[in-house]
Every structure is written in structure tokens, then in C-alpha cells.
Amino acid sequence: MADDMLDPAIAANHIWSDALAFLRSDRRANLTERDKGWLEGIMPETAFGSTIVLCAENTTTMEMLQSKLSKPLLQALWIANGKPITPAFKIVSDEEFSRLKAFREETLESKPHTPSTPPDTLSSVPNETPMQSMASMPSMPAMQPVQPMMPMMPMQDFQQVQNVQNVQNGAAFAPATAPQVQNQQPEQLTFASALEEEEPEESPLSSVYKDSAYSSKSYVTRHLPSPMQGELPIAAAGPMPEQARPRPMGANNSQIPNMDPVTHLNKSATFDTFIRGESNKFAYTVSLAVAEGTGRAEFNPLFIYGHSGLGKTHLLNAIGNYAIECAQEAGEELSVRYVTSEEFTNEFIESLQSGTKNSSLTSEFNKRYRSVDILLIDDIQFLSGKEQTLDQFFYTFNSLQQAGKNIVITSDVVPKNLKGFEDRLISRFEQGLTVDVQPPDLETRIAILQSISAGNYMKVPDEVLSIIAERFTSNIRELEGALRRVTARANLSHMPVTPELAELALQDLRTSEVEVTPAQIINQVATYFHLTFDDIMGKARQRNVVLARQIAMYLTNELTSKSLKEIGREFNKDHSTVIHARDVISTRMADKQEIFKYVNELTARIKQEADA
Template identity: 40%
Template sequence: MTDSLQARWAHLLSILAADPAVTARQRGFVNLAQPQGLMGSSRLIIEVPNKLTRAVFEEQISASFRAALHEAFGPSTTALFDVNESMVPVESARQDVFQGEREVPVEHQPTPSVATASAHPEAPAGSRAFEYYTEPHPGPDHYEVPADEQVTRPSLQALEAERAGFPSAQQSAPVAPAAGVPAPREYPAPLPTFVPDAPTVPESQQVHPHEDPENAPTWDSSARLNPNYTFDTFVIGQSNRFAHASAFAVAEQPGIVYNPLFIYGGSGLGKTHLLHAIGHYTKYLYPNLRVRYVNSEEFTNDFINSIRDDEGSSFKQIYRNVDVLLIDDIQFLAGKEATMEEFFHTFNALYNHQKQIVITSDLPPKQLTGFAERMRSRFGSGLNVDVQPPELETRIAILRKKAQNEILPVRDDVMEYIASHVTANIRELEGALIRASAAASMKKPPEPITLAEAETYLKDLLSDTGGAEITSALVLATVAKYFDVSIEDMQSKSRTRTLTNARQVAMYLLRELTEMSLPRIGNDLGGRDHTTVMHAVRKVSAQMAERQTIFNQVTELTNLIRQEQRAAG
């Protein structure tokens, strides 16, 4: 850059800096640009690092920029923008962009609109964040507890009573994490045939959930994200379009729009999927941000363990230093006074530092019982979106997506048959698809089942019996009788082959035929961890496609359970 060009560019910047029509945020984007030279005498070539910066010049401040350009370079000068994504912007300019977003007082910020949420809902997963939004910065490494925060420690006895309120509370005493740090959740590996359509991420920025936490970056390992739940694997329909768009916007611009984001709806409709997808995409776009997914039971256990081990400060350091907190099934905190008090302060600490909070629940904030009004008020202060049961077209799309990702041999007419008979729950929908795929694998030679065969294989699974609700007690009693074992045996720690098989089949059927959560299923089978249940469900799903005996066992047990259901109704 010549001295003359540099001087005139500096003059242009000074004009824009003095222009009241150009905001601090827009000035930050202006500072990202660098003039490269004049083509002829009237065309200025300007290099910018991304499309968003170019859009700021060409759309947001076009009149101010044109006037400044003409004053600094001459009335006939035009600008030609060269987008160079490998360009390294000046760090101070990036900070200007970020600070420009943050310096607007809360009371003067515009109310978020649906248009903002859906501005780029279909943006390619491989796109970089700065093509659309500004890049948030991670918070400080150390959180100071406010002096006015209540420091009275609840009794351990009272806290253990709160822990006992969760479905999986009867499991053996938790092992204290090292140095008061909650251990990251481990997810079983996906089935071998599953190939997620995930974005291509440079190796240096990839998150590896299964790596040894001691050797992995601290905040990658603590994100606790399920590798299968991404935006790429989420099927969008009318029932969840707004929730998806809102979640996508939050992932692109965490802490700035829709904070907190509260997603509510029935069991098995994709709320947890959206939480994990937000975490994955945020980590992809902003590798340095600290993302943490946790359900309400894990939050409670982490809090109680920290008090028990005299590591309360470590708990605060972990949960109040995150940049994005994703908390699932908040309704299970109802009535747990000490844990809710801690979450209240955690919420305030994150919100006051403009850190993103995303919460899921089975009910909207106003309908939550067992929560103080101040909690419901905070939950409702951001954007509340619901997820409804999917309509027929979306159900078919969900089945096709799963069949494609997991290479399941199921015909289109069979998928349409399943979608037309399972209307309320995605979990049941996918369970029927797996059953059809397993039936195809059992044929000699293996080939997709016909519609007539599907009606036979899936008759009891899909029929609308109108009978009594299928309960855990019904499933466990039926499985125990079938395998000639007792329910107490299945709940025991014994790992004989017969008991292990019976226990895993019971877990699979409870997941497929009821709306029980993973922790509740684990609790009913001897207080086992929810990851054990997840592993069992996946194992039985895979074995059904490989072993005729397992397929027959699951089919026969489903028929028996349905018969008992009809008899009870």
C-alpha cells in the first residue's frame, strides 16, 4: 500500500468514524477491510475477510461509505470488493466489532424478530461464523462470586434428599470427580453403519467426545455432546421450523440474540437433539468458546457432589465460566430448593455477562410448577418456542433421513405406512423403522420387506389398541416371565449371559414402547446409568438385524405386551 493510498484510506476511515449514521459495530467491520490499490484511476480494490463485511459496506452503510469514498478518493471513484477468507483481520478490528455489539444498552436493543432467527436457517454447515455474524469472545478464566450472593451452605442431608427426587437416584453413590470437576458424559459410539452428515472441520478444531479427558482440551471434553445430534441430522418441518431457526440463530450468535432460549414440548420430539446441535455448531464456529450440555439431574448431582466434597467454589468456576450453557429437562428441578437457588445464581451470572443460556422443558415457563415466580420470569424473559408432534410429511422425511444415514433397507411405501400409523413420537417412529430393517435382514437372501410383510411384522407395534398405558411394571413382568427370571434378578448386579440379554431387551422395549427417559429406565433396572441404557438400546437394535433369535424375542415380547395392554384396557 502506497503512502498516498494509505493516507486517503485513513481519511476515509476518519470520515466514517465521525458519521453518526455509522454505528460502533459497523465501524468495527469497516476496520476489517484493507485497500489493495486503484484499478485505473477510478476503481478502488478493497479486500475484506468475508461476505458479511462486504454486505456492511454495500447494504448497511452504502450511502455513508459512498460519500466518504468520493470525498477521500474523488467523485468518480467506485469500490470493488475482493472477499479473501484467508485474510487475517487485525485483532483490534475484530474486537471493535465485538464491542460494538455489546455496547448497546439493553433497554435500547431491538426486540428479536422471527426474521432474524430464520435469516440463515439453511446456511451450510461448512460456512464460517463471520460470514453471518460477529464472533463472540470467551469469557475470563476466573469467575468471582458476587459479594451479595447468599453463601449459606445447605445441609448435605437436605441436598441428598433433593438428589433422591430424580428417577435414577437409587443408583450407587456417585464417585467424586477429581478436584471437584464433574466428569464428562461418555456416549457409546454410533452404530457402524451410521455416517453423520457433519461439517468438514479442520483436524485442529475438531471435537472428539471419546478421547481421554485428561489428554483432550478441557472445554471440548466438558461439552458433553452426543456426536449424532447435529443440525445436519435434524429434519425440519412445520412442527419444528421456528424452534430450529431459533436454535440455529443462537448457535451463530450466542449471547446476543434470543437469550435465554427456552424450548418446550412433549417427549421424543427433538428438544434434546436441538440442544446438542447448538453445542456442536457453536463449537465449530467458535472453537474457543466454552460450551456445556447438562440435564437437570446431572446439574443437581454436580452441585451436591461439590458440596459433599467441599468443592463448591470449583462448581461455580465450572458452571459460571461457560460461554454457552445448555440445560435439558429443567422441569425436574421443581421443588429442589437448594439446587434451584444455585441455578438461579448461575443463570444470573451468565445472563449478566451476556453468555448464552438454552433450556428445554416439557411445559412453557408459565405452566411450570414447583418453581419460584422469579425463576419462571427469567425463563420467559427471552424467546420461548415450542416443538409439536411432526406432521405426516415430516414423519416421512425423518424416516428417510434415518434410513439414508444408517443405510437401512426399507422401501418407501413401508416408510409411508409407518409414518401414517405413528403420529406422536419420533422415538416410536424410528423404532418401527429399525424393526422393519431388522425384518429385512432376516430374510434369505436379505431384501427389503414388502408392504404386506410390514403390516404383519409391525401389526402389534403400530396398532392403535386403545388399551391401558404400557407401564414399566408391565414390560418388566412380561420380559421376566419370558426369560424365566425374576424382576429382582434383572435389577441385580449379576452379569450372566441370560440376565444380561433379558436386561438389555427390557431396556430396548421400555425405550420403544413407553415415553420413559433413559435415567428412568436405568433406575427401574437397578439404578443403572442412562449411558448403560443407551448402549443397550443400540446393541439390541443392531442385533435385531443380525440375529434371528433376538429379532424373534423382541417381536414376541412386543406382541405379549400388547396383548396384556389390551386385556388391562
């Protein structure tokens, strides 16, 4: 090949570049996104004869490529080189790894290379696979600390050479007898291709949202050994009748809110779909009165507070939807606007920034929010400390109240406990009616689970619903996450939903007295996928990074009490990105065994760290 005439280090980089292209893009390599992540921890050093020296940044990376990834790696290297070539590994320092990385980038930029064209089918590669041809290859050298990669072979089969100073020309390597290699089949995974759905581009966030609670510069990811891929503990018990098999949540109904483009209301969140119980009965009754227009003046503003995941946002949307329905039945027009505090802030800042060129944008913002009949603002607590935005909201509030318009607000605390709010605004909140939403009781939790099951066309025995309802008591999100775990396991294992299966599926979701933090989750996910904290928190769009980021958001939503808006702030994203990530992962869990395993294994790791 042309690269034979190149410097050994340049030749190694060209071979490795072609091999990476094959491993990343060709489905025949049969690698998951997590598998591909390990390849980022390898840099080529030199190539001579039938050997390429690959440098690993840590022991875990080297062991992974010597074991599970050995066969696809050998196959890719052979295709890239055009003839058999064997990798030898060594672990290098961070400084040396950075030097090799810089050299690689410079090489690929300054010395263009025509990539090798992979064969259309593996049958066009000689009948003998790279693994099978090893015994007939020239002997593979070994050195210290370089470790040759031969799967399933004891390292003592290789001759150790002490002098490794002349590695560039291969003079330090002594001949070794090629050991016999057993024909090994790689583990087959169902998720051979990357996730098709990447997270959407969120709207630009203002600087007030850019300061995450966890600075990536001061956080160091711990590199821990990652578990090998294995099969689920539940064995398939033969195919189930289609009608008896649980359908995955979100399989036939969009999990992304059905948002009205004008009002921004979630049209699926109505009073009919709201499950009432002792914990929310009063809030429901008052909300219905406001929507019908029968609420008294002292109901304005209506301030609904309670912890995350208890249905405040649902009530807010239900008010808007029903108010519009009532107006339409009466032949009247009604202007309603739902907005999160995050969206209100971003729109206000945008109007200020654009207003220097076009002052009409500021007036358009004022008109948008001061001409509505009902303003519904979600999670008001996130306006804390944003003085200009709070001033703007104060004037908007006064304008609407003086015009006799309705305002409904949600928060996680009562008005007097809002931090960073002026007394003049808190006093206006307290002029109206304040109602709370408490965690649901057992009967309400069971009713909520029954509603979720019916809405997703799942048949789940009442006994299983009771197990979930008795174990998870904090909020609706916990209930939905637990039900999702159970039905996903049943769907993947082709088994009916039983109490025994539910116990097994929920064993890693047992409640802990120790609060799990987003930083712990991000750190564990980064380590698991062989990434860094910065990768998860950044904007990289590589598929393995997107998958890891989505799983981190999903687990943060499932394992913490933070709201969608809070999670978005933790990841420097908006809440719509979190919703998308949650829905993608929950859907994929039901039909992709690898995703289900990733979530389960990471949950166990995170819980173990929290309880330690």
C-alpha cells in the same frame, strides 16, 4: 466317583453343581440366556443309584426341563456324574425350595468339591449319547409327585408309587420297565453364546434418584407359562444378493452418541442432520440464530419445550456445535457446556460431599458452569423438588445472565407448568423466548425415515416408509423403532423389504389407546426370562439378567413416551446405561434371531396385557 461315599443329598448337590457349570459355560450345551434362566428354578434333593431327584419351584420350570432342555440336561448330568444318571422331578413349596437352596449354599461352602472336567469334545463321551443309552440304563424310578424326565414319553408308561416317605434311600421306588426313547434332536438356535456386551457401570446416583416410581418390595411377579422357542413365520427365500440385502441399523456406525469430552456435546447432532418441517420450523430458526450469535437479547434464555422424542435434545446439541464452529471460523474461542439436569444434580451433590475435605471442589463446580459462554441444560423438569440443586442453578443462571452469556433450556412443559420450581426461577425462564416443538406431520415423518435409512446405509422403498409414517405419528423414536423392526426382520429372513414384510413386522406394534407402563414391561420381561422384578431392577451382572434388563430398557424406550432420563430413573440407572442397552439390543436384533424373537414375543405380551 468320590461323591458316591457322600450323603445322598450332598452327592446330589455336587452333581448338580458340575452339571450347572457345564450348561452355563459350555457352548456345546447350545443354551440361550433365557434357557439358562430356567436352571435357577431347580434345586437338587438327593441322589441314589442312577437317579437324581430335582425339585422345581413351579410347573412351568419342570415342563421346560422335561421338554426343550431335556437333552442338554441329561448330557450335562452324565458328564458331571461320570456315568449315566436320570433326573426325576417334583414340585415343592416356596419354603421347601428356600430350605434346599440354603442347604446347597451351606454344602458347597463347607464341603469343597473338585468339579468334574468336561471332555474336550463330545466325541470323548462314549459313542452312545445319554439319550440313546436310556433304554440300557437301570430302570428309572417314578413316584408321586416326583415326575421322571423322559422327553417325548407319555407319563402313563411309568409305574406310580404312592409311598414317598423314604425318598432319601430310595426304598419307596418300585422297579419299572425302561421305555423306549426316540432319538430326538434339540432345537438349534443361533445365539448359543451369551451377549458379549454387558451394560456399562453407570456413575453413582445420588439418593434423590434412588426412589424409583415402582417399589420392587411391593410388586409381585406373576409366573405365567412362557412360549416355547419356534421359528419366525417368514421362511427364508434363498440367499439374497449382498447389495440387495438391508444392512442392520448400527452395523457400521456407532449408535452411541459421539460425545465431546470437554463440552459433552453429541458431535453428530447438527443443524444439517436435523429434519425441518412445519412442526419445528420456528424452533429451528430461533436455535440457529442463537448459535450464530445473531439472536436478540430477548432470546436469552431460550426455552424449548415439547414431548419426548421430538428433537429437543438434537436442537440443543446443534446449537452448541454450530456456535463452536462459527467461533472457530472467526478465530475466536468459545466455551460451551451441555448438561442434563441429572448430571448437573450429581455433580453438584458430589461437590458438596467432597467439599467437606476439599472446598476447592465446590469452587471448581461453580467455575465449570459460571464461566461458560453458552450453557445448554436438558430436561430441566427433573430438577423438580430438589431444593438445594435448584438454588444452585438459580445462582448459576443469574451469574451467566448478568455476564451476558447465553442459556438454552429444554423441558417437556412450558415454564409456568413446571412443578416444584419457585416463582423467581420460572419468571426468569419467561423473560426470554419460549418456543415449542410439535409432533411431525406426515411429510416430515417420511423425511425423517428417509434420513435414518440413508444414515444407516439401508435401501427401504418409499411405500414402506409411508406405511410406517402413516401408522406411527407421535414422535421420532416411534418411527425409528418401527423402521428397526422392519429392517431386522428382512435381514434375518434374507428377504427384501416389502410392504407385506413391513405389515408382518409391525403387527405387534400397533398403537394402543392404553398407556403401557414401565412396571408392566419389567414384569413381563422378568416372567419371560424366568426372573423376578427385583432381578431386573437390581445390579446383578449375570449375563441372563443383563440381557433381560437391556431388553426391558429397550422395550420401555420403544413402547412408552418416557425420555431416556425418565427411563433411567425407572431402572435406577443413568440415561447413558439406557442408551447403551437400546443400542446393543437394536444391533443384536438385526443379526441374532433369538433376540429378535424375544423382543417380538414380549411386545405382543405387553400389548395384549395393556389392551385387556
